[in-house]
Amino acid sequence: MFQTSVLASGSKGNSILIRSRNTALILDAGISLKRVWAALEDLNVPRHTIKAVIVSHEHSDHTRSAGAMARSLKIPLYISPDTYDYCAHRLGKVESWLRYFESGIDFLVGDILVRPFRSSHDAIDSNNFCFEHDERRLGVAIDLGYPTKLTIHKLSEAHALILESNHDHDMLMEGPYEWNLKMRVKSEHGHLSNDEAVNLVSQVLHPGLRNLVLAHLSETNNLPDLAFKVMDAYLQSIENEIKLHVASQNIHTGLIDI
């Protein structure tokens, strides 16, 4: 068994569960602990099976309750040294739970192999990830301005993908954001648009990819139906039958087989 659920995703908070039969872990804890516990209960995943919490980068929509989760469950908090320096104040007292990881250096949490790799995003040391267990691979890339060659290389051959589909280009440009913020979101260190997500998928598609979850949707500059429609139109045009999901800010997805 190897499964994932996006517990929440969007600019107000992100958290993802990944679990094998013996191990579960949380990638990012940008929502309240109360919400994480409620989602886990709903999914029938006992809290005590969570063996680690991993932080991808310092933005508060990924770190909010990471420290509290490590303390509450007495589990390791994996973070890069530079990211820790930038958000230590937000994590609280975590020294006894701290474990450092580095981009490009794989590590194990129980029987799940965690493979962090750098993402192009405006954080001090932003990482995307692959998770592997029993020859199955999940790719997670939810904060990136554009896919580098490394991104494409790492996400290829994934059996499930959780991928950013942040904004619709026209909604962003015609929307209420200040000009500087529009430029930041659009930039190579910002977030992927719906069309850019399609372009990324076109580069990593292979017959083994079964599930695709669109995530980190902007509540201001995107609509779940629109993100779905854009990706679905592409998948239909190439007669691909990947199961398409859209993650939400307010409700977790079901458990998705990897």
Ligand SMILES: [Zn+2]
């Ligand atoms: Zn971010």
Ligand SMILES: [Zn+2]
């Ligand atoms: Zn984010």
